[in-house]
Amino acid sequence: MTPSKRFALVAGETSGDLLAGLLLGGVRQRWPDLQSFGIGGAQMAAQGFNALWSSEKLAVRGYVEVLRHYREIVNIRSQLQQRLLTTQRPDVFIGVDAPDFNLDLEANLKADGVRTVHFVCPSIWAWRAERVEKIRRSADHVLCIFPFEPELLAQHGIAATYVGHPLANVIPLVPDRAAARAKLGLREDDTVVAILPGSRASEVQYHARAFFEAAALLLRARPGMRFVVPAVPALRERIEADARAVGLGEALSVIPGQSHTVLAACDVTLIASGTATLEAALFKRPMVIAYNMNWVTYQIMRRKHLQPWIGLPNILCGEFAVPELVQHAMTPQALSQAVLDWLDAPEKIKALEQRFTTLHHTLQRDTAQLATDAIEQVLES
Known part of the structure; x- marks a missing residue:
């Protein structure tokens, strides 16, 4: 029998919740007794996910906008990190998008021996190319949704897999x-x-x-x-x-x-x-x-x-x-x-x-x- 696993996930907004929900649906087929918890929304909850905080807490974009919510967001990350390193230590942590929140958290978890996966490669090919160094420190593996990304990450010594975009399987080729x-x-x-x-x-x-x-x-x-x-x-x-x-x-x-x-x-x-x-x-x-x-x-x-x-x-x-x-x-x-x-x-x-x-x-x-x-x-x- 496949042993039970404990996965911690953080999805930071509506799109991340959708991606994480689709991911959890597949993962639970491999590990039916999976325990999953962290930060998420309704799509993840439908897959048995235990949301300690709602993904809406992290749904903030832009430098100025983040400053207004900075203290609350940092406090949430600190509390979650403490749990993941002590009472709720997972087999793997999966950060779903939300790189500003997840990469720092992943780096700290990885340094303490927790395996880390980042789902959706940050758009280093579009902007903030310097972020590639943080990805290398933070993620044991990156799941890429665009075909050109694994080769780009490999040039920087980062293990990655092209998994396609989950939405391409959900949305029909010929919509009705x-x-x-x-x-x-x-x-x-x-x-x-x-x-x-x-x-x-x-x-x-x-x-x-x-x-x-x-x-x-x-x-x-x-x-x-x-x-x-x-x-x-x-x-x-x-x-x-x-x-x-x-x-x-x-x-x-x-x-x-x-x-x-x-x-x-x-x-x-x-x-x-x-x-x-x-x-x-x-x-x-x-x-x-x-x-x-x-x-x-x-x-x-x-x-x-x-x-x-x-x-x-x-x-x-x-x-x-x-x-x-x-x-x-x-x-x-x-x-x-x-x-x-x-x-x-x-x-x-x-x-x-x-x-x-x-x-x-x-x-x-x-x-x-x-x-x-x-x-x-x-x-x-």
Whole structure:
């Protein structure tokens, strides 16, 4: 009989919770009596995970924004580290994304003999290349979701495995748009724009109002257009308040979660940069990527950025396959025009769908099996 294992995990936000939940589903097939605990969310809890703290506690992005929550976050990490080195010492610690929180924690655990795995290679190929040294100190093994990453890490003496992107196995190659629309109460002939302002409070603060003002301009240009927002439940009230302030009325629906259903149903999406843009690409949907943040944070990040793109679909395609409107360029007028440009270009949409289908095949691997095999090798080393 396979002996029971104790895994500690930390996932720092909604996307990390989703990735960790998919990972735990595969790991539990190898170790049915697995005990898993740490910091996580609803997707992890569905796999039997014991969340000592909610992943929402770590859902903060940007230098200035982190400073406001710094004391609480450091206190959580200190308490968790103390548990993991004493009363709840795990067989392995798996940090899921959230590198600013996880890498320091992993380094301290590794120094005390706890095996460590980092799931999702930090984007050292996009920005903060100096972080590679911290990865080497912190992780016994890195699970990579993009095919070019293991070779890059190997150049720095870091063991890594390409496991594919879990979402590529969850999202169908050919999404069922009709079924998604029926589920959301949308007609087949509706023109539908999915609005995804982000999963963090700070993202909603910087994006929602401009996104909804863009929707109002679109509605004037194309009466009868429908807008759907899949909101993180904790942020739904704030999103609805922003929508009411713009006066979109019945043209806009805010629903709890169901981002995949909304992306499957839409014609085009207006979306904040992040993991959701890759989900939109896997649903083969044209998109307008936007991002705004605190001015100081933007100035710091701009100087550290190594590529001309911020959106994952463009990074993976190596070109501006979809438009990006960042910071001062993210005006309601520019956003609405970029959406209209897609709606008026069916041939361009068809070519993008083919491009995204190729990308989908590249990212599609048996992620749970490959990740579990790599974790087992770490445990046996």
